[in-house]
Amino acid sequence: MTRIVEWLAGRLSADDRDAVLGDLSEAGAADRETVRALLGLFARRLLSMFADWRTWASLVGLVALGVLLALASSAAAAGTSVPLWLYLNNWTMEYLASPGARADLFDNGADVFRRFLLLVCWSWASGLILGSLSRRTIRINGILFCLVVLLMPGWQHPHPGGSNDAVYSRQFYSIIFPIMLQGGLVFMPAIAGMLHGLRMAALPFHFRWILWVSIVTTISTLAIRNWGFILCDAGQRQACAEWVLDAGYAHIVGRPESWQIPALPLSLAGPAAYIAAIAVWQRRLRPVDRLPQRT
Amino acid sequence: MLGEFEYLLLTAAARLGEDAYGAAIRQDIENSTGSRCSIGALYTTLDRLEAKGLIETWMGEATAKRGGRAKRMVRVTQKGLREGTAFYSAVMKATRGVSWEGSLDPNR
Numbered sequence: 164m165t166r167i168v169e170w171l172a173g174r175l176s177a178d179d180r181d182a183v184l185g186d187l188s189e190a191g192a193a194d195r196e197t198v199r200a201l202l203g204l205f206a207r208r209l210l211s212m213f214a215d216w217r218t219w220a221s222l223v224g225l226v227a228l229g230v231l232l233a234l235a236s237s238a239a240a241a242g243t244s245v246p247l248w249l250y251l252n253n254w255t256m257e258y259l260a261s262p263g264a265r266a267d268l269f270d271n272g273a274d275v276f277r278r279f280l281l282l283v284c285w286s287w288a289s290g291l292i293l294g295s296l297s298r299r300t301i302r303i304n305g306i307l308f309c310l311v312v313l314l315m316p317g318w319q320h321p322h323p324g325g326s327n328d329a330v331y332s333r334q335f336y337s338i339i340f341p342i343m344l345q346g347g348l349v350f351m352p353a354i355a356g357m358l359h360g361l362r363m364a365a366l367p368f369h370f371r372w373i374l375w376v377s378i379v380t381t382i383s384t385l386a387i388r389n390w391g392f393i394l395c396d397a398g399q400r401q402a403c404a405e406w407v408l409d410a411g412y413a414h415i416v417g418r419p420e421s422w423q424i425p426a427l428p429l430s431l432a433g434p435a436a437y438i439a440a441i442a443v444w445q446r447r448l449r450p451v452d453r454l455p456q457r458t
Numbered sequence: 459m460l461g462e463f464e465y466l467l468l469t470a471a472a473r474l475g476e477d478a479y480g481a482a483i484r485q486d487i488e489n490s491t492g493s494r495c496s497i498g499a500l501y502t503t504l505d506r507l508e509a510k511g512l513i514e515t516w517m518g519e520a521t522a523k524r525g526g527r528a529k530r531m532v533r534v535t536q537k538g539l540r541e542g543t544a545f546y547s548a549v550m551k552a553t554r555g556v557s558w559e560g561s562l563d564p565n566r
Contacts, residue, residue, distance in 0.1 A: 178517050178530070183497055185520070185527030186481035203498035211502050 171201040221296040228289040229311025234392035239278045240341035246271040248330040282348040288381040288433040290353035294360020370440045381433030460545045468542045471532045479529035512538035
């Protein structure tokens with residue numbers, strides 16, 4: 164029974180643990196009574212969390228962001244598989260020797276980097292929003308968010324059996340690489356974002372406002388650039404194909420590109436504003452840290 | 459407007475003054491109502507009152523009686539005092555002209 168008490172008490176913060184166990188000890192509560200009291204406290208706290216609109220907002224946001232990031236990461240995996248296969252699996256010095264191939268190498272390398280950077284920015288900003296919305300539910304939110312991203316069927320390449328089948332039929336590029344991208348470029352930045360989100364409450368009000376506007380800009384870019392993949396998952400093949408072409412692939416089939424938002428600068432707004440806000444805030448705090456020591 | 463249990467907790471904290479902390483408030487509520495006050499109800503209500511700015515809490519000293527664990531001390535804020543006074547006035551106004559004592563028919 165003592166082990167159960169210890170385990171349950173370990174779910175509380177250090178201050179709560181002291182206060183609650185101390186009160187129970189003062190009241191002479193036996194182990195069984197302590198377990199009942201702790202379970203009652205957890206149940207009531209859980210219920211009170213769901214009475215808070217922020218919990219519901221973070222749940223809805225969590226599912227929406229998880230779905231968009233799952234689609235974005237599978238699209239990024241599909242979009243970068245071909246150049247990676249070309250240069251990693253089929254490397255030859257000819258890629259550097261020929262000026263044309265060299266230019267292609269740099270273009271493709273820049274495109275892969277841009278896609279990965281976008282994914283990191285979107286994931287981090289999503290994590291930051293979830294972390295700052297509901298501090299108490301951050302663990303549950305983190306697990307649910309990862310589950311939504313993992314379980315959401317990703318965007319499938321719309322042309323199976325096409326010219327790039329040599330790449331997409333490989334187990335590495337069809338299964339392992341998308342999972343690696345989710346782990347490294349979605350989960351890790353999102354968890355870092357959640358932890359940074361906890362610090363947002365400590366920032367001054369106007370800093371938080373600027374940061375929120377920048378984060379919303381980043382998230383809007385995620386939504387604008389990836390919502391159409393939902394059509395693909397829903398089996399709307401025609402609408403999906405049209406949207407994919409409009410989303411930046413029109414040049415491949417020789418069609419004029421439609422107007423596009425500058426995804427990278429807008430997506431960088433959130434992380435850049437956070438770094439700037441933290442730097443300015445810490446600089447403001449520094450004179451206090453430098454108070455002369457008493458001798 | 460405060461809830462009934464929130465009012466009981468605020469009143470207990472105000473009565474205990476400097477000595478207001480979890481276990482003491484719980485004991486005070488149990489003494490005045492004659493009913494059991496659960497730890498869950500106490501701490502979720504303390505959290506809620508603190509979020510509303512009606513009380514302030516901080517960690518106090520640890521005592522041997524508590525197994526060397528610190529107390530969560532409670533102080534009613536000015537806003538809490540105003541809310542408590544408003545609740546009390548509302549109950550007094552609502553009760554004016556009604557005498558509960560002796561009105562209950564023991565045969566019914």
